Amino acid sequence: MQHVTQDLSGKHILLGLTGGIACYKSAELCRLFIKAGATVQVVMTEAAEQFITPVTMQALSGRPVYGSQWDAREPNAMPHINLSREADAIVLAPASADFIARLVQGRSDELLSLLCLARPADRVPLLLAPAMNREMWSHPATQRNLMQVAADGAHVLGVGSGWQACGETGDGRMLEPAQLLDDVTAFFQPKLLAGQHVLVTAGPTFEALDPIRGITNHSSGKMGFSIARAARDAGAEVTLVAGPVHLPTPRGVARIDVTSAAEMLDATLMAAPRATVFIATAAVADWRPAAHSAHKIKKDGSGQPPVLHFVENTDILLTVAQSARAQSGKLFCVGFAAESENLVEHAKAKRERKGIPLLVGNIGPLTFGQDDNALLLVDANGLRELPRAPKLALARELVTEIAARLPGWSAR
Numbered sequence: 342m343q344h345v346t347q348d349l350s351g352k353h354i355l356l357g358l359t360g361g362i363a364c365y366k367s368a369e370l371c372r373l374f375i376k377a378g379a380t381v382q383v384v385m386t387e388a389a390e391q392f393i394t395p396v397t398m399q400a401l402s403g404r405p406v407y408g409s410q411w412d413a414r415e416p417n418a419m420p421h422i423n424l425s426r427e428a429d430a431i432v433l434a435p436a437s438a439d440f441i442a443r444l445v446q447g448r449s450d451e452l453l454s455l456l457c458l459a460r461p462a463d464r465v466p467l468l469l470a471p472a473m474n475r476e477m478w479s480h481p482a483t484q485r486n487l488m489q490v491a492a493d494g495a496h497v498l499g500v501g502s503g504w505q506a507c508g509e510t511g512d513g514r515m516l517e518p519a520q521l522l523d524d525v526t527a528f529f530q531p532k533l534l535a536g537q538h539v540l541v542t543a544g545p546t547f548e549a550l551d552p553i554r555g556i557t558n559h560s561s562g563k564m565g566f567s568i569a570r571a572a573r574d575a576g577a578e579v580t581l582v583a584g585p586v587h588l589p590t591p592r593g594v595a596r597i598d599v600t601s602a603a604e605m606l607d608a609t610l611m612a613a614p615r616a617t618v619f620i621a622t623a624a625v626a627d628w629r630p631a632a633h634s635a636h637k638i639k640k641d642g643s644g645q646p647p648v649l650h651f652v653e654n655t656d657i658l659l660t661v662a663q664s665a666r667a668q669s670g671k672l673f674c675v676g677f678a679a680e681s682e683n684l685v686e687h688a689k690a691k692r693e694r695k696g697i698p699l700l701v702g703n704i705g706p707l708t709f710g711q712d713d714n715a716l717l718l719v720d721a722n723g724l725r726e727l728p729r730a731p732k733l734a735l736a737r738e739l740v741t742e743i744a745a746r747l748p749g750w751s752a753r
């Protein structure tokens with residue numbers, strides 16, 4: 342089973358390297374682009390070749406690297422035209438301070454700047470991953486140049502902060518290859534949820550019995566985190582209320598960590614008044630211990646097990662779905678149902694019971710902790726199956742389904 346989402350499948354990326362020590366990360370970035378399904382053509386400046394060899398980049402990309410506008414391999418002697426026209430995007434990583442300044446001036450005395458200038462700007466986007474020392478980064482000249490390249494149509498990606506090769510600490514590091522892959526992938530996603538604010542609950546809850554033990558479940562949070570990422574990539578502002586899971590926060594997503602169902606309810610109700618879409622993927626505990634023991638519940642030697650009492654947790658989805666905001670059509674609510682059998686009947690019944698426009702069913706034991714899943718969408722018009730696929734691919738499909746239902750949607 343293929344777990345890597347081939348998000349860049351069919352895309353041809355021109356990866357441009359300019360002079361900076363971050364070039365060593367571009368080798369990994371090239372690999373990640375290819376693993377995500379892209380083809381990659383590397384172009385290097387003379388300065389970049391001081392930091393990493395064209396041989397390395399050729400071996401990783403599987404294509405000869407270009408470095409000169411006088412390259413005789415192109416029959417028409419115009420590599421700047423040919424290379425820029427066959428690309429779906431030009432990604433400059435690292436983009437040095439000097440190279441950005443050259444872009445601002447429209448310089449074109451070497452191949453990479455020449456092909457950036459020659460690119461058909463309306464269909465070949467230019468993405469920049471700046472990398473430089475913190476003083477160079479914060480210099481007014483650099484900041485002025487960054488604003489100008491953005492105004493000229495380039496898409497400037499962020500920079501990292503932290504230890505720099507020069508020994509100083511601050512802003513200006515190139516983003517890590519995995520972060521750049523996420524940003525470039527997001528760039529290509531259609532902005533179906535632009536202007537929307539999506540609120541997602543994800544993961545399990547943990548209901549403490551005493552300071553040591555508690556009740557939880559096998560939810561990994563992967564589906565909810567994938568949905569948060571897909572919604573963000575689709576242009577939404579995203580708030581993710583996460584139970585106790587060990588997953589990295591998707592880029593650009595505001596995360597609120599909670600432990601218990603009561604905390605998840607509070608965090609959700611705080612965020613809901615600004616949300617336009619609520620997706621409840623969390624596996625919330627139905628019950629919590631009626632009392633929380635301040636100290637560990639010990640064996641007393643009698644052989645008698647302790648008697649535990651439980652109270653029911655508030656249904657977060659039901660509470661939000663019954664709010665005035667949802668009822669008046671300003672908040673589109675999506676529920677999840679994890680079942681172990683009779684998925685269709687249970688999912689239909691659950692949608693009715695929760696009073697929501699869309700419910701997504703899945704088989705619990707086949708999804709918890711897995712990287713892939715299969716979904717069953719239930720709405721007022723019937724059923725739709727999304728066959729087994731990586732969770733991120735399913736999340737993107739779900740986002741498309743939700744976006745299609747938003748215009749004109751109003752509650753009963």
Ligand code: C5P
Pocket residue numbers: 542602621622623624625626627654655656657658659675676677678679691
């Ligand atoms: O009723 P059941 O727990 O099966 O419903 C599952 C759906 O309801 C999921 O979307 C889940 O996130 C949500 N839910 C909730 N709060 C609860 C229980 C379930 O939001 N206390």
